Amino acid sequence: MHRDEIPPGTLYLMILKTLARRRELHGYEIAKTIQQNSEDVLQVEEGSLYPALQRMLVKGWVKASWGTTTENRRARFYRLTPLGRKQLEIEQSQFERVVNAITRVIQTA
Amino acid sequence: MPWLHEFGRRIRMLFRRAQFDRDLDEEMRLHIELREKELTANGFPASEAHMNARKNFGNTLALREASHDSWGWAWLEHLAQDLKFAFRMLRKNPGFTAVAVLTLALGIGANTAIFSVVNAILLQPLPIPDSSRVVVFHEAIPKINLVSNAVSPPDIHNYSKHTDIFESTAAFYEKNANLTGVGQPQRLLAMHASASLLPLLGIRPILGRNFTPAEDTYGAGHVVLLSEALWRSVFGGSPSAIGKHVMLNDVSYEVIGVLPQSFQILYPEYQACVPMALPPQEFTDEHEGDLFIGMLARLRPGVSLQQARAAMTVDAAREVASAPPQVAPMLVGFRIEVLRLIDEEVGNIRQPLYLLLGAVLFVLLIACANVANLLLARGSTRSREMAVRAAIGAGRRRIVAQLLTESVLLSFLGGVLGLLFAWWGTTALVHFAPPSLPHTSTIRVDPIVLVFAFVISTLAGIFFGLAPVVQVGKIDWSDALKENARSGASEIGRRGLRRLLVLSEITLTFVLLVGAGLLLRSFAKLLDVNPGFDPTNVLTMRLSPSKQGNAAQAAALSRDLLARISAMPGVTRASLAGEPPLMDPGNSIFLIHDYHAAANGPQPHADDVATSPGYFAAMGIPLLHGRVYTDEDIQSNNPVVVVDQALADRFWPGQSALGKQIGFDSKGPWSTIIGVVGTVRSHTLAMESKGTLYFPGYYEGMSLVVRAASNPGALAGAIRTQVQALDPSQAVYDVKTMSERVTESVAQQRFAAVLLALFAGLALALAAVGLYGVLSYMVAQRTHEIGVRMALGAHPRDVLRLVIGQGLKLAVIGVAVGIAAAFGLTRLMASLLYGVSATDPLTFVGVSLLLVLVALLACYVPARRAMRVDPMLALRYE
DSSP: OOEEEEETTTTHHHHHHHHHHSSSSHHHHHHHHHHHHHHTTEEEOOGGGHHHHHHHHHHHHEEEEEEEESSEEEEEEEOOOOHHHHHHHHHHHHHHHHHHHHHHHHHHH | OOHHHHHHHHHHHHHHHHHHHHHHHHHHHHHHHHHHHHHHHHHHHHHHHHHHHHHHOOOOHHHHHHHHHHOOOHHHHHHHHHHHHHHHHHHOHHHHHHHHHHHHHHHHHHHHHHHHHIIIIIIIISSSGGGGEEEEEEEEEEETEEEEEEBBBBHHHHHHTTTTTTTEEEEEEEEEEEEEEEOOOOOEEEEETTHHHHHHOOOOOOOOOOOOOTTTTTOOOOOOEOHHHHHHHHHTTTGGGGOOOEEEETEEHHHHHHHHHHHHHHHHTEEEEEOOOOOOOGSSSTTTSSSEEEEEEEOTTTHHHHHHHHHHHHHHHHHHHOOOOOTGGGGOEEEEEEEHHHHHHHHHHHHHHHHHHHHHHHHHHHHHHHHHHHHHTTTTHHHHHHHHHHTOOOOOOHHHHHEEEHHHHHHHHHHHHHHHHHHHHHHHHHHOOOTTTTTGOSSSHHHHHHHHHHHHHHHHHHHHEEEHHHHHHHHOHHHHHSOOOSSHHHOOOOOOHHHHHHHHHHHHHHHHHHHHHHHHHHHHHHHHHHOSOOOOEEEEEEEEEESSSOOOHHHHHHHHHHHHHTSSEEEEEEEEEEOOTOOEEEEOEEEEEEOOOOOSSSOOHHHHHHEEEHHHHTTTTTTTEEEOOHHHHHHHTTEEEEHHHHHHHHHHHHHHOTTOOEHHHHTTEEEEOOOOOOOOSSSSSSSSOOOEEEEOOTTTTOEEEEEEESOOGGGHHHHHHHHHHTTTTOEEEEEHHHHHHHHHTHHHHHHHHHHHHHHHHHHHHHHHHHHHHHHHHHHHHTTTHHHHHHHHOOOHHHHHHHHHHHHHHHHHHHHHHHHHHHHHHGGGGGGOOOSTTTTOOHHHHHHHHHHHHHHHHHHHHHHHHTTTOOOOHHHOOO
16 A cells, blocks of 8 residues: 655644544554544654654643553553644644645646 | 743753653553554564564664754763763873873963963952042153152142042052051051042951041141051951051051051052141142152043043143243153053063963964874874764764864863963962062962863864864765775875974974073073172161151261171171162252253253262272262261263263262252262163262161171171161161172063073973974884885985985974064064064074974984884885
8 A cells, every 4th residue: 555755844733633632642542543544645654753742742732641551551641731732723724824825836737 | 931841841851861761762662562463463474563563663763862852952962972982082092192181281271370360460450449440640751761650749739620530539658667666666668648549449448447538637646557467467457456556657646447458459568558648838849859649540430541641731731831941941841641550550561471471372372283283193093983983874063073072171181280280380470470570469260260271271172173173074984994095185184284283383482482582682681781789798778767866866876887887797898878779769850060951952860879988889889980988078068979980971971070060959059070980770780870979978768788798698687686776666678688689670581581481492392292293103104115215225314314304394494484473473572672682683593493403303213213114024014
């Protein structure tokens, strides 16, 4: 099956959006959710999730705490903060602006 | 404040890095395991699932680093790594490290030590508030060659009228006083100050109070402020000193306060301060010139020094215009100078200090060049290491950072050791400082000096660290990786850089050597000067009689004293003189009978000294013509004087001065010149005499001049006993042999010359080591080539010539550039020289020869090594 690289800069948006729909997720769940929701078209280079998550921790968009999975394994769960919610709106509107613009360019061409 | 929270999170991460790494690892491991499990569940074979999961995840090491980078501490982690590595490198090369650190320590230490002096004396403001607004007045009368730091009492009122320019003005004069009534009688120098002086300076007594304007009026209460040191020595630092009474010249004074340290830094010569309280008649014109009054003012805020100068120029012109006709011609060109207090204090020392600072900077540059050379010598081994690092993913920037970290670390190690040197050096500098160096007590390694040491260490590290960095830019990594890559383009570039560095070292050293040579030659010339007197075996001391008697009593007492001292064993001759040479003789203007100074020419003036008859013999001043005065001349009040050759030559060139008449008033009386004695340098050894007048007579407060058979210093105690036997409360002070005074008078020149010579010597040694290093390296690099040459029949002598020729070429070019540089730079020190020109050919030639000779020596060892190259071995080694 063919998979597409995700466009640069949209990883944050997707992580934020994913976390906004669920209360808390650990890294693997985030990666899997993105993949499933994109119907397996989008391929996150799975590891790159983690530096991105760290960056978001620094920015205060997400919070992390250790807990256990349903299979009783220790995992770090990430949760959106109010700041992260605000950031999600910013990123989303920004993304839409860009996509609309690109779409217009492509259609008129 | 989101950024503050963010910063807090970053800091927390920094301190929990180990935990951070563990968490991240666990998280990533879980991820891979879960993916693997899922793949297995989807029917992948175990091994393939594992591989796939890992591959999809990516490089965990790189991801971990990227995660670290997210927190913004990458630079710190890199720095820590670089430092760790740099330490390891230095430890692995202890010889290299020791040489480099020591070289740098010498350079940084010398700079820091000299800077601590410059900082304390030139850069620190005076220890009083707003010191830049405090100015002093000097008066200059070109006609009699006089520049005086004193004004006359009437001037105080005149200058103070400029209230639009001066916020306040103050004045003081100094006077010796015998302190009695508390412990041993001692002589002190008291400052007689106007009540406005301490407030103007912003100096508050640490105990008690300042005196009031009411106390600063003639005949008012006698009050005194003591210096802290005097207060401690006399009253043991007890607050109960306030209100006690002390006797100054047999007059009772009430102690009202103790002066702070800042007063002692500004005026170390005064131990007490009393009100000036001048009698009103001092302010009339007849008394002008009786007292030497120092005058200060504080400029109003916003008033510039130029404005004050302009106002005083107008004043001076008015004073000349309104002068009485008989005085006016003398006042032509009269100036009132206004200068900042700090400039008065340090004006003369500024140039030699900056000269020394420049010299140590040169030494540091040479040290840096040497270390850069050492680093370059390691370059070829290092370039392979660099190539390996580049191959496994280090960016060029990281490699440069690594190299700079190493050199700055080296430089800091040198800086730490250098601080130790500086600490010793500063102590030694203060100890050997000439008396003319002001406020030496404030010289220390203080925080500003530490910052200076830190900054120059960093700069030095970057400076010499750039040499290998420049090379990194040129290295072809793939070339460097090859096992035996020896003489690529980078190697040739490195050789050029190394030569350039050595060339600069030789040039800098040449300039330093010329500077030191010129100062040493000046100093030697100064010591060669014939002072006009014979300083050996002469003891001098100042006396301060406590009783005020009439002239006859003073003369009788003086004769008695001289008779007693002359009778002492070991004394050849005893005499009294107003101001012996090198003890600040006075200046007087006189008239010559039937002689009229040219309208624009200088008024006759000379140093004047009153002496007892035996003075010329005691001081060893030769009689050239006529006779010297005798005690009979004094007893019969014969109007006779003796002049020196300089004065005779000036006014009666080509004829005898004997029988000529001079006086101080055109109405007479006139005194006859009965003798001409040798010219004496009475101010400093460097200053030629403008003429001296000797008067016979005995006065109070003359100094004792005693010629001994040998070892004059040993007589001091016995002479003091004789003095005090006649007058128990008489203070004896400033006891020194003439030889000591001669030494002191050239102390500043000696200080500068010795220090500069020391630095130049250091530079020479460093440059020699540098040259030696470059040539040794060249020989080692060219062993193969030399072997081939010898195998082809080259004589060892040719090899010797080859190596020495290389070194000599560098030395000669360095000297040539050095000559050009020195021509430009020594001009700046012309005013510090005595008897030699700034481009003294002898010094230039001598230094060139010395430098070439040292270069030859530095070449010789590597050249010998090259000569001994065994062609067989050299070829097989390849």
